[in-house]
Amino acid sequence: MDSALFPKGVKRCxxxxxxxxxxxxxxxxLWGVYAMLLCWLKGLNQTNMxxxxxxxxxxxxxxxxxxxxxxxxxxxxLRYLVxxxxxxxxxxxxxxxxxxxYSSALLILAIDVGQPLRSWFIFWHANVHSMLTEVAFCLxxxxxxxxxEFLPLILENRQIDKVPFFHNLSHNMHEIMAVFAATGxxxxxxxxxxxxxxxxxxxxxxxxxxxxxxxxxxxxxxxxWSAAAFGPCFTIFLLKITEKITKKKLVRxxxxxxxxxxxxxxxxxxxxxxxxxxxxxxxxxxxATGYTAGFFYDNWFYNIGWLIAEIVVGGxxxxxxLISKKGRQNPTTLFVAVLLGVLxxxxxxxxxxxxxxxxxxxxxxxxxxxxxxxQEVATTVLPVAYGIILVSLSYRYLPVFPNExxxxxxxxxxxxxxxxxxxxxxxxxAQA
Amino acid sequence: xxxxxxxxxxxxVIDLDKCTGCGACMVACMAExxxxxxxxxxxxxxxxxxxRVFKVSNGKSYPDADICYLPRPCMHCEGHDGHSPCVxxxxxxxxxxxxxxxxxxxxxxxxxxxxxCMAACPYHARYFNWWDPVWPDGMEKxxxxxxxxxxxxxxxxxxxxxxxxxxxxxxxxxxxxEELAEDEYQPACVQACxxxxxxxxxxxxxxxxxxRIVEPDPHHHFTGHSKKAFRLLEQLGTNPKVYxxxxxxxxxxxxxxxxxxxxxxxxxA
Numbered sequence: 209m210d211s212a213l214f215p216k217g218v219k220r221c222x223x224x225x226x227x228x229x230x231x232x233x234x235x236x237x238l239w240g241v242y243a244m245l246l247c248w249l250k251g252l253n254q255t256n257m258x259x260x261x262x263x264x265x266x267x268x269x270x271x272x273x274x275x276x277x278x279x280x281x282x283x284x285x286l287r288y289l290v291x292x293x294x295x296x297x298x299x300x301x302x303x304x305x306x307x308x309x310y311s312s313a314l315l316i317l318a319i320d321v322g323q324p325l326r327s328w329f330i331f332w333h334a335n336v337h338s339m340l341t342e343v344a345f346c347l348x349x350x351x352x353x354x355x356x357e358f359l360p361l362i363l364e365n366r367q368i369d370k371v372p373f374f375h376n377l378s379h380n381m382h383e384i385m386a387v388f389a390a391t392g393x394x395x396x397x398x399x400x401x402x403x404x405x406x407x408x409x410x411x412x413x414x415x416x417x418x419x420x421x422x423x424x425x426x427x428x429x430x431x432x433w434s435a436a437a438f439g440p441c442f443t444i445f446l447l448k449i450t451e452k453i454t455k456k457k458l459v460r461x462x463x464x465x466x467x468x469x470x471x472x473x474x475x476x477x478x479x480x481x482x483x484x485x486x487x488x489x490x491x492x493x494x495x496a497t498g499y500t501a502g503f504f505y506d507n508w509f510y511n512i513g514w515l516i517a518e519i520v521v522g523g524x525x526x527x528x529x530l531i532s533k534k535g536r537q538n539p540t541t542l543f544v545a546v547l548l549g550v551l552x553x554x555x556x557x558x559x560x561x562x563x564x565x566x567x568x569x570x571x572x573x574x575x576x577x578x579x580x581x582x583q584e585v586a587t588t589v590l591p592v593a594y595g596i597i598l599v600s601l602s603y604r605y606l607p608v609f610p611n612e613x614x615x616x617x618x619x620x621x622x623x624x625x626x627x628x629x630x631x632x633x634x635x636x637x638a639q640a
Numbered sequence: 641x642x643x644x645x646x647x648x649x650x651x652x653v654i655d656l657d658k659c660t661g662c663g664a665c666m667v668a669c670m671a672e673x674x675x676x677x678x679x680x681x682x683x684x685x686x687x688x689x690x691x692r693v694f695k696v697s698n699g700k701s702y703p704d705a706d707i708c709y710l711p712r713p714c715m716h717c718e719g720h721d722g723h724s725p726c727v728x729x730x731x732x733x734x735x736x737x738x739x740x741x742x743x744x745x746x747x748x749x750x751x752x753x754x755x756x757c758m759a760a761c762p763y764h765a766r767y768f769n770w771w772d773p774v775w776p777d778g779m780e781k782x783x784x785x786x787x788x789x790x791x792x793x794x795x796x797x798x799x800x801x802x803x804x805x806x807x808x809x810x811x812x813x814x815x816x817x818e819e820l821a822e823d824e825y826q827p828a829c830v831q832a833c834x835x836x837x838x839x840x841x842x843x844x845x846x847x848x849x850x851x852r853i854v855e856p857d858p859h860h861h862f863t864g865h866s867k868k869a870f871r872l873l874e875q876l877g878t879n880p881k882v883y884x885x886x887x888x889x890x891x892x893x894x895x896x897x898x899x900x901x902x903x904x905x906x907x908x909a
Binding site for chain 1: 683685686694696710719723725728729730731732733734750751752753754755756758759760761762763764766767768769770771772791792793794795872873875876877878894895896
């Protein structure tokens with residue numbers, strides 16, 4: 209029924225099947241929308257947040273999706289600025305994931321603030337000393353950049369592309385995409401960093417506070433670094449899930465391996481820096497204010513396991529798998545590595561928000577634990593459903609994967625083995 | 641630090657040995673500042689109490705058991721040159737540090753409820769309006785016209801009864817005076833305390849009682865010279881303007897972990 213809208217030469221599931229799939233995600237989306245409306249109409253008393261947990265599940269979700277959406281800016285940086293041309297095969301997908309992540313973050317923020325209609329005050333009455341101000345400016349600008357990066361892909365829809373104006377617009381936008389990629393990388397460096405700064409500048413919260421360079425705490429650099437490192441993991445993770453669901457190969461292995469290798473080295477260097485930061489913080493920064501290392505993890509829930517899970521399980525292990533040729537070329541270990549990476553960076557964002565709130569700072573205070581209300585959970589699941597719908601629509605109607613047709617063509621002669629992308633492109637054997 | 645004669649630094653000294661934990665300061669504060677309340681206030685983590693009295697025990701059994709009640713208003717931290725923990729983080733400049741009074745203000749109509757200031761405040765002195773204020777029938781008539789009630793979705797906190805400062809300033813200007821007398825500007829909690837445990841005044845004025853009690857050292861972030869005076873979490877660099885005094889060593893040890901060892905040691909005090 210809608211086959212005229214499909215990209216040229218690809219196969220898609222029947223309309224009824226697609227409608228059922230979208231319908232299922234739509235039900236979850238509506239559940240989230242209902243919870244969102246409750247929060248807007250009745251207020252944040254619909255949540256389990258309280259005066260000890262001013263920041264909770266939503267701020268974690270914001271930080272996590274922005275870190276995971278970092279695949280867009282970093283892949284764009286590698287493709288357009290570093291010149292890793294191979295990544296053109298995955299850049300569209302990375303941009304869509306980034307667009308979903310950033311639009312989700314903005315939506316969650318709009319639910320999270322007590323007076324959403326006053327949100328513009330952050331721009332009008334901007335406090336230049338606040339990390340959150342910089343986050344708001346850069347986040348909004350970068351979302352505009354992502355929209356511009358997403359637009360040419362939408363214009364490449366088979367029917368839209370028939371209109372000469374849109375065809376030319378799309379072509380010309382592609383021509384100048386390096387400018388937007390550079391802008392995106394610049395903006396991302398600052399807002400990812402500022403999100404780290406949000407926690408790092410809290411000198412009243414010894415678990416979060418870090419020293420740093422000039423006005424930037426070390427968390428500023430660590431957050432940017434980790435977003436660049438783990439963002440591609442999330443792109444690969446979602447690609448593999450999409451391939452599983454569609455039962456198709458969508459991106460060349462060589463492209464995935466290249467991105468995985470870069471991600472692995474980024475994770476390894478990041479996690480070494482993070483380990484150094486943790487050691488310095490626990491042995492110098494915190495004790496200087498009267499807090500011992502053991503105190504921060506002296507709780508049945510927030511125990512040392514979180515630190516091990518973040519640094520070892522979600523850091524060193526995926527890094528070592530991804531930097532090893534065998535590790536990244538084995539589909540199972542590759543998937544395990546990117547999954548652990550996604551979990552690792554999510555745990556980092558979790559502790560930098562939730563554990564900060566949980567730890568008693570006043571000597572007579574006690575640990576504060578929290579669990580989210582269903583409204584918080586539903587509004588956090590909402591972006592997942594929205595993401596599924598947007599990826600599904602994009603996959604069905606837009607030429608997201610430039611190699612899809614050739615990768616899924618009926619087998620002819622046996623394909624030559626793939627090679628690592630550091631071999632010059634001309635020397636690489638043609639794909640089947 | 642050079643002291644400007646016109647620059648005030650209003651602060652408080654609370655004598656923990658005098659405080660009986662009666663809660664009069666909390667009640668006076670709520671009435672004075674139109675602080676909203678709920679039918680069920682048992683959950684102290686979503687109830688608004690600008691002045692909150694904590695109970696601290698020495699953890700011993702009879703006959704050595706001892707209790708200390710600790711009233712905790714907003715500390716009006718100065719931080720480093722006015723960069724108090726909450727002021728520096730507010731993205732919309734909805735909270736401000738006044739160099740004229742040393743008071744950290746909250747602009748309710750500008751706050752958009754991001755709650756970053758609450759995350760930044762280690763004293764939990766900032767409260768969010770999770771609900772719209774609902775006053776029992778007829779109680780609207782008893783609200784103070786000098787303090788604007790707050791709506792749902794914004795943060796509020798102790799202002800050291802700043803409206804009283806404004807009224808006193810207006811009176812002084814009308815009478816052709818530049819300065820306020822010590823007793824002209826006193827917050828509601830200070831006046832309500834039956835034990836006289838709370839003293840309030842200008843820490844820049846050597847004649848004021850607060851200054852005489854704690855002997856703040858302007859060259860060392862106003863740390864009190866008095867041996868029995870301390871500030872909560874002073875070691876974090878918040879530079880608060882609320883001082884506590886106690887003759888009891890276990891109290892000072894339990895509340896000032898920096899000078900008495902680790903946090904864990906203080907908790908076990």
